[in-house]
Amino acid sequence: MGLLKIKLYGSIIGPQVLIKTIQNLKGSLLIKLPFYFYILILISIGASVLFFFYSLENLSVSYDNFFQQSIKFTFFQAILSTSISITFGFILSLCLYLSNIKSQYITSTLNFFFIAPVLFISYGVIFIHGSNGLMQKIFQLFNLDFSYSFFGLVGIIYVTSFFNIALSANYFYRKLINIPENYLKLLTANKINFYLALTKYLRPIILNNIIILVSMILIFCISNFTIIYIFANSPLLTTIELAIYQKISFEANIVDAVIYGFIQSGLIILILIPILKLKNNFELLTLKQSEIYRIYKPNLLSTMILIIFCFYFFTPCLVILKGLFNFNLDLLFSLGTLTAFVYSFLIAISSLFISLLISLSSLFITRGLYEKKSHLNNYVILTIFIISFIPSITLSAILFLINSNLNFILPNFLIVSFINSFLLTPLIFLFLIPKFMENNRYERLKVIQFKIAPLVRLIKIDFLKFKKELFIICSSCFVLSMGDLTSITLFNSNSFKTVPYLISQLYSNYRYDDAFFLLAVFVIFIVFFLYSINRVFYKNAGIK
């Protein structure tokens, strides 16, 4: 239809205009469209919320004791978990740096633990540390009376830290392996041992920009939902995110839910101010990875610590073995399971596609503004991050309300994809921006000199620059989207379920063997997927 229109348009106005139209299409407008579309959605969401509050006859919000407690607990667990994650992440990175393990294996394993489905780790921890868990069985075997419960604050911190220790260890490890070889040679030439080098000379390098890592982990912990849902054993251990879920799901109180969401968003923005202050510092997350120059050797202490961390990280994975022992072909090929896999797959693909379009478009606009030395690029970055300030449960509630006013014209599948994509977009944006901005001034000169169209620049120059990073972040986002259990808790129906939701359903109905089996299949699929991506697209360059 579009081509037909262009043909008609060309026959009436002439070939010159037609060529110009095509050139315009290849131009910046086409690339900017997804971002404009994203802005339109943001405005629509904002307007709907404003209209909703405007149409209320009386606005009363309940700030009961439970909500006040949830604010306190949200920050308490977030600060505690962040402190633990940064400290232990740092210690782990040092031990890994001293070890003889290949850096490729280290970074890919830490990457996997960071993006592993929350359900997998949570159920894995229960399988090991629950009252009927493996550890208790071992204690009973040796007649040791050592009972403990993992439900409550201990479980919440243990599982939350799991992901964030992996993230911070990865971050510090990358810093360590990127210390220039000459610098290390200079240190050894002056007979400075590792401990002294670390405390005196390497510390500034390692701790540079640590505020970004702290902010990111804090935000992850504040937005904690699934872990709190599984491990909280008391109504006093509730985060704002869970309080919002309760308001929507059980009290049908969308006003309180949205206002709670705004309170949480405001608090997250306060935390994010340090990131926003770092203007135009695009070297945030990725680092060039060189071959490690090994001068420091592992010692007994570092090896012992590494063994403890291996126990911490790998024991929950034993739930996969438990799952495989409960092999159930009927369940695997049942209509429910197949449908859940198809929906998980479709949601992951569509949310990835949407977030990729938006993030590439916004990267393009950011670079254009940066090249023009315009301060507006900060606002573009802000609009990309603004949606991640809103708790996903609140966002789900708002979209549910909008869809309800539209007589449910939008299918739940589309809404879940959009919510996931909005949360993935900032991640893709952050990950790609260093490569995207690389050599931009030189490139701009060449682009002007050879009159290269923006679309051509994006495909033939930019894509080649960030191809590897793109595949890595896309595969990670795909896995994150597949394993998400947030928005689906509000939008599921009998015919619309994802794999994590089905697993949680089986688990809730005490079909533990089936739940663990499906979990094992799901995790194996994810590992295989990540491995394939790694092999196909990142074979010769090591993993970042």
Add this chain to the structure above:
Amino acid sequence: MRLLTLLIVFILPTFLGAKEQLNILTYDSFTSEWGPGPSIEKSFEEICNCEINWSTADSSGALLSRVKLTNNKEGFDILLGIDDSLMSEAKDTKLFSNHSLSQDSLSSLNIDWSDKIFVPFDYGYFSFIYNSSKLTNPPKSFDELAARDDIRIIIMDPRTSTPGLGLAKWIYQLKGDDSKGFWISLQDQIVITSKSWSDGYGLFLEGEGDVVLSYSTSPAYHAIAESDENYKAILFEEGHAEQIEVLGVLKNAPNKKLAEQFVNFTITKGFQDHIPYGNWMYPIIDGVEGDSDFYKYAPVPNSLDRVYGSAEDKALWINYWSSSID
């Protein structure tokens, strides 16, 4: 002309053969393959020339919330699965219409029922369940339970779970204005307050507690479905609070006639036969299939008077609980 012929051949039969759709919103476990939903669907579809479309919410508490949020714009005909403690709140929404069952039909039930909007489909009694192989001397009364510091209790949050609210009601029925004090004496032993009954019961089975708030019918599930007779209900001398699960037809139901037909069907054997072994609750008519075995493992306990709590009552019961944990 060819196009018209094609339309007649392919599309017309679709319209002619199209079955009426009945949209039912219920809680998750009711429609699961191990719940009563699939069998009930089969039985009803045999007599109605229709198709049942089930939609689900996490728990019975979330059902009412969903229709309230949207004013039932999703087009459900029936809401199935709220309990008697939520009936008053549900009526306040004015989203439900009166049912067409006659008083004669209601008098044939094995429970007293006269409500004009909601129709019961099963009932049970709240009770604490324990594993007799682990807990050999269970308490005989609520006071004894509160005094036994060696017993770890799992309950549900009354704000999010109907059994949780049922416990709050039960304690209020027994203790009245002393409920707060009783809750305080119980709090030391409560190790988990879960969001939903299924979460709490799952944690009990995982060994996280010695007793769990559930129904007096729960042991029947373990005995019949799992051949495990170790699980037993603690039967308190002072009596147990009752829970009646109900269904109601929505005012803006797209297919009201079919919805009414389904409501009539719920009090017949076609529906009730699947309740004891599907939903593991007591059926509301006598003489259903295999009920002797069921009642053997799930004897009916002493019942307290039935209470239909208003929104204010509900707030009061919850307040006694919440003030004990501040």
